Amino acid sequence: MFIHRLKRYFQIIIFVSICFLIYSWYNNYQFSKQELKTSIINQIKNKEQALKNLVYTHYKIHVGFPIIISNELPSNLFGLTSYSKGEIKIYLNKKRFQESLDYMIDDVLPHEYAHAMIFKLKLFSKKKAGHSKEWQRVCKKLQGLRCERFVKNNDIVFGKTNF
Numbered sequence: 001m002f003i004h005r006l007k008r009y010f011q012i013i014i015f016v017s018i019c020f021l022i023y024s025w026y027n028n029y030q031f032s033k034q035e036l037k038t039s040i041i042n043q044i045k046n047k048e049q050a051l052k053n054l055v056y057t058h059y060k061i062h063v064g065f066p067i068i069i070s071n072e073l074p075s076n077l078f079g080l081t082s083y084s085k086g087e088i089k090i091y092l093n094k095k096r097f098q099e100s101l102d103y104m105i106d107d108v109l110p111h112e113y114a115h116a117m118i119f120k121l122k123l124f125s126k127k128k129a130g131h132s133k134e135w136q137r138v139c140k141k142l143q144g145l146r147c148e149r150f151v152k153n154n155d156i157v158f159g160k161t162n163f
């Protein structure tokens, strides 16, 4: 019976889909519980060092900003830079390292580092923070891959954060 076979066929598809869904939930859950792999942490450290060197080349200052890998960032936010009483911190969204490792390292990190530098160099005002022309200039000097000025996400925070 054709209908019968069709029904069976769909049941199998549904069963396989559910298994796949459970498997990917489990994977995400495992990933969020674990520390990032040493190889990923090393990649972040290497990129950070490269960024520090670029800052020194262009601005002749030594900088170091805390880079916090956080599970608490909203998932649409890859990174964030906060400024509170002169203290500058960079947050990277841990959840995003699973499927977007290269993007996090080559794109998000220089992007946020440029925000941190704008705070460091005091090239901002409350009105003109975010993706200003000054930020774009710094972002390009840090060899960022996403230095367009009209990035939608609001990824800077004044004051304390809960991340």
Ligand SMILES: [Zn+2]
Pocket: 111, 115, 130, 131, 151, 153, 155, 156
């Ligand atoms: Zn930004």
